[in-house]
Amino acid sequence: MLESLRSREAAMPFIMLTVLIDMVAIGLIIPVLPALVGSFAGSQADQAYWYGVVAFSFGFSNFLASPMLGALSDHFGRRPLLLLGFLGLGLSFFVTALATSIWTLVAVRVVSGAMQTNAAIANAYVADITAPEDRARRFGLLGAMMGLGFIIGPVMGGLLGAIKLQLPFLVAGVLTVVNFTYGYFVLPESLGAAQRKSFRWSATNPLRTLRALAQLKGIGPLVGVVGFSTLAQFVLYTVWVLYTTFKFGWGPLENGWSLAIVGIVSVIAQGFLLGRLLKVFSAQRLAVMGLVSSMLANVMWGAATAGWMMYVIVVANILSTTVAASVQSLISSAADSRSQGQTLGAVNSLSSLMAVVAPTLGAPLLGMVSHLPRGDWRIGAPFYFCAALQAASLYLAVLHFRRHRRAEAAAL
Numbered sequence: 261m262l263e264s265l266r267s268r269e270a271a272m273p274f275i276m277l278t279v280l281i282d283m284v285a286i287g288l289i290i291p292v293l294p295a296l297v298g299s300f301a302g303s304q305a306d307q308a309y310w311y312g313v314v315a316f317s318f319g320f321s322n323f324l325a326s327p328m329l330g331a332l333s334d335h336f337g338r339r340p341l342l343l344l345g346f347l348g349l350g351l352s353f354f355v356t357a358l359a360t361s362i363w364t365l366v367a368v369r370v371v372s373g374a375m376q377t378n379a380a381i382a383n384a385y386v387a388d389i390t391a392p393e394d395r396a397r398r399f400g401l402l403g404a405m406m407g408l409g410f411i412i413g414p415v416m417g418g419l420l421g422a423i424k425l426q427l428p429f430l431v432a433g434v435l436t437v438v439n440f441t442y443g444y445f446v447l448p449e450s451l452g453a454a455q456r457k458s459f460r461w462s463a464t465n466p467l468r469t470l471r472a473l474a475q476l477k478g479i480g481p482l483v484g485v486v487g488f489s490t491l492a493q494f495v496l497y498t499v500w501v502l503y504t505t506f507k508f509g510w511g512p513l514e515n516g517w518s519l520a521i522v523g524i525v526s527v528i529a530q531g532f533l534l535g536r537l538l539k540v541f542s543a544q545r546l547a548v549m550g551l552v553s554s555m556l557a558n559v560m561w562g563a564a565t566a567g568w569m570m571y572v573i574v575v576a577n578i579l580s581t582t583v584a585a586s587v588q589s590l591i592s593s594a595a596d597s598r599s600q601g602q603t604l605g606a607v608n609s610l611s612s613l614m615a616v617v618a619p620t621l622g623a624p625l626l627g628m629v630s631h632l633p634r635g636d637w638r639i640g641a642p643f644y645f646c647a648a649l650q651a652a653s654l655y656l657a658v659l660h661f662r663r664h665r666r667a668e669a670a671a672l
Contacts, residue, residue: 271389272398274447278342279382280405281439285349285432287413289356292421292428299425300362310362317366319616321373330380334457338385339449343440348375350436357429379406388450396543397535399585404531407581411523481656483610485587488656489551490611492558492649494618499626499642506630507639508567521574529581543586544661550583551654558647562640587657621645 297310333341352372359365382402390398417428504510504518537546557577564570625642632639 271448271450272386272401274442275382275385276401276405278439278443278447279379279402280409281435281442282346282349282378282382283406283409284413284416285353285435285439287410288417288420288428288432288435289353292417292425295421296356296359296425296429297362297365300365314362314365314369315619316616318369318373319613321370322376323613323616325374326380329375330384331460333381333384334451337449337451337456338381338388339443339447341381342378342385342447343443345376345378345381346436346440346443348372349378350433350440352376353429353433353436357426357433385450388455396546396586397538400530400534400582402530403534403581403585404527404529407523407526407530411520411527414519481660482587484656485547485551485653485660487610487614488649488653489554489583489587491614491618491621492554492646492653494615495622495642495646495649496558498619498622502623502626502630503639503642504567504570506626507564507634507636508570509634510567514567518570518574521571525574525578526581529578530585533578534582534585537582544657544664546579546582547586548654548657548661550579550581550586551650551657553577554580554583555647555650555654558643558650562643562647563637564640565635565637 293314297314301310329341329345349372352368352375355368356365359368383399386398386402387395416431420427420431500518501510501515504515508514510518541549554577557573557580560573561570564573622642622645625645626639629636629639629641
């Protein structure tokens with residue numbers, strides 16, 4: 261038993277490195293995928309349309325497949341599903357680099373989305389090897405690795421894309437092959453035979469798994485918290501670059517620096533501060549504080565009158581980066597040890613659904629105010645919408661935590 265515990269502890273650095281390599285590979289293509297889509301489009305309008313189709317294809321495919329892959333990981337173990345994800349991701353990168361038509365890009369993103377749920381399975385892996393009281397801190401460490409990958413990847417992608425548009429995809433493919441090899445030879449399995457459960461097709465229906473997630477004892481309104489806060493985050497990602505261009509006249513350099521600052525703040529908060537904060541505050545209180553911070557930050561981003569204010573608000577909003585890890589730890593703790601993959605796969609599926617919905621809300625909302633003069637506070641309409649979403653998340657979180665405290669008090 262002592263040897264098993266030591267092996268589980270040693271697995272944490274392995275999975276962190278795996279997630280880092282995975283995020284660097286994904287981050288590599290962020291600066292160049294729109295340009296690659298544009299190389300097959302006849303106009304800027306066509307480019308915007310087809311980029312939306314490509315983004316939608318991945319998100320919708322991932323939404324449908326995440327519950328199945330999560331349930332399969334509960335049956336076969338985390339390691340084989342992670343390896344499958346690396347294989348699918350690497351294949352998609354290499355085929356994308358060789359693509360000769362827009363339909364090839366759409367098809368490969370569908371396949372990639374269906375095979376790629378590494379983040380959810382990595383979280384399930386961590387849940388397997390971690391005591392419930394330590395999960396928020398360790399989910400935060402994974403978030404820090406993702407943030408670090410988001411800093412390194414886009415910078416590398418921009419530099420490589422300036423040499424050749426397809427080069428970042430080839431490098432990303434090589435990185436996923438490295439990750440596959442590393443996982444195959446080094447990464448141990450985290451889910452023991454006794455904790456595995458039989459595979460059921462009913463568990464693969466994404467709508468059913470979302471409903472089951474909502475009905476999971478101890479979860480309740482936290483599903484709404486994940487949904488609203490994730491939607492707000494993806495709307496922000498959708499409009500950030502265009503918003504700063506319309507309002508402040510920013511170009512790629514300023515936006516690149518702003519995204520780098522976001523990544524750095526995320527790494528600092530989740531990699532260094534979260535563990536210390538959890539010694540002072542409970543996961544519930546930290547989630548509430550983060551939602552309050554995010555709500556106020558979105559209002560201030562929308563009302564900002566100068567570009568430098570955006571940087572200040574990003575740094576001041578550091579607590580918002582702890583929300584996902586805190587809420588995810590609460591959801592994970594409510595699920596039994598045999599359902600971590602299915603439960604966190606459902607959370608990932610919900611996030612994928614929000615990623616599909618966000619562009620259909622954020623882009624048109626920004627388009628409605630894009631004619632206004634530079635600096636007009638009304639151009640911040642998408643951020644005010646995000647603030648409203650975070651306010652809804654905050655209400656549901658407070659409601660859930662109050663009910664939970666009352667239930668605990670009644671049980672005494």
